Every structure is written in C-alpha cells, then in structure tokens.
Amino acid sequence: MRTSAVAAASGYSAQQVLDLEALGVIPAAERAPNGYRRFSDAHVRALRAYRELAHAVGPVDARHAMREIRLTAPGPGAAVVGGLHARLNGERERALAARRALAAVRAEAATDAEPVDADSMTITELSHALGVKASTLRFWEKAGLVAPERVTTRAGTARRYPLAAIREARVTAALRAGGHRIPDVREAVAALRGLGDVSRSLAALDAHLDALTRRTLALLRAGALLAEIIESGPGPAGFISGEHGSIPLLTSISDASQNPPGSSVT
Secondary structure (H helix, E strand, C coil): CCHHHHHHHHCCCHHHHHHHHHCCCCCCCEECCCCCEECCHHHHHHHHHHHHHHHHHCHHHHHHHHHHHHHCCHHHHHHHHHHHHHHHHHHHHHHHHHHHHHHHHHHCCCCCCCCCCCCEEEHHHHHHHHCCCHHHHHHHHHCCCCCCEEEEECCEEEEEEEHHHHHHHHHHHHHHHCCCCHHHHHHHHHHHHHHHHHHHCHHHHHHHHHHHHHHHHHHHHHHHHHHHHHHCCCCCCCCCCCCCCCCCCCCCCHHHCCCCCCCCCC
16 A cells, blocks of 8 residues: 555545654555555554544654554553543543532532632631631641632731632532532542633533543544554564664653644644
8 A cells, every 4th residue: 555545544644644654653664676665454544543542642642652552562552541541531530520619619609709810818808708717727728628828917927818719718618518528629629720720610611521522432432443453462673763662651742842732743
C-alpha cells in the first residue's frame, strides 16, 4: 500500500502519515526496491487507533502510549490501556465531586445572594453569613477545606476570605450539613480547585462531563484496534526513528511544544 493509499484509508494526509511514522506512532514502513514505502492494513489500523486515542487523552500522551504499546509485551501493553481508562475515570469522579459540591451550594440558603468577584469577608462576616462559629471556620482551614488570605492590620494579621474562599466555605457548610464526612468534603473542595473556572457553574461542569463522555467513548473505540496491536507482540526495539528500546509511558511531554494539540500530527 502506497503512502497516498494509507492516507486515504486512515483519514490523514500523506505528510501526517510520514510524520506519525517518524514519531513511532506506527511501525516503520518496508521499502520497495525502488525506495518507495510499503504500508499494510496494520498501519491503517494503528493510525485509526491513534486518532481515537488522541481524541481521548490528547496527542502527546497518545503518541507516548502508542510507542509504549508497540515496544512492550502484551501484559504491560494492556496495562497502558487500562491506565488510560483509569485516568479518564478519575477525571470524571473529580468532576462529579465538584458538581455535587456546587449543587449543594445552590440548594442551601445560607446567603441571600451569590457573591461577586469584588467581594471579600472577614471571619466574623463569613461566620454570620453561614451561620457557623468562627472557630468552625478556623477548623475548616486547618483541615484544608477553606483557604483564606492573611492581611496585615494594626493589631497584627487577620483572615480575609476572597471569592474563592467564600465558595469553599459555602461548599463545606452545605456538604457538612448534608452529613458528608471531612474526607468527602476535602475531595469535593479539591475537585473545585483543580477545575478552576470550570467550577463556577453547573452548566460548565455538565459540558465538561459531556466532553469526558465523548473522550471515554473514543478510548473504547480505540480499544479493539489497540487489542490487535497488543496481541501482535512488541516490534523491533529500534523501529522508532532515532530511538532504541522502550519509552516510558507519559513520563515526558517535551514534544508538546513541537507538536501541540491541533498540529499536523494530532
């Protein structure tokens, strides 16, 4: 199969096929006596698997995964795919925890209005707004649930609660009132912190969860193709251009700057 044929069958351009071959995503093509590359159906399957994998975990991690799968025995290769599923599931669990936290805040009526970006509160103001003691807020801070700022005053230092800390306190108050244990609340707060701006609205979190569903389905579609690659066993240790031996999965993303998402080999 010529380069143009494998490109048409895989949905990539001829140049992308050559780039992915050079990166080790697919095995090096055989060479005909005239020097032209000879590809096979196995190359098409590998390219299709990579396309789905790149959608699921991003092109950089997909490239590392494809190289690892091709250079290791079936057991470690299967573990690579299992790890990718676990990682996506972890992202989903964190997003769901953040959604539960936001939903709990929306359901509680401790404050009359949503805070705005310019808002900040003292510990006394926040304790009154939430209906909890100041000592409770200090305990939540010690437990890592709320992160107020420290400001200098004439008397020394004092806690100030900016918008993010107010949100964390509201989440904590709502979940604790609902019977959640401190470790559960800590997980929800950590999820909100990790998601950043996505955590500001339920709609944004729902969109994030929808995207995770699409990525998970892409990984499932890649699964059958990856299984064929894994079952075929590792290729020659030096088939990756300029490299020898196994490449640890996801230990480096140094090629991200050279081939970012949306580049010619995604």
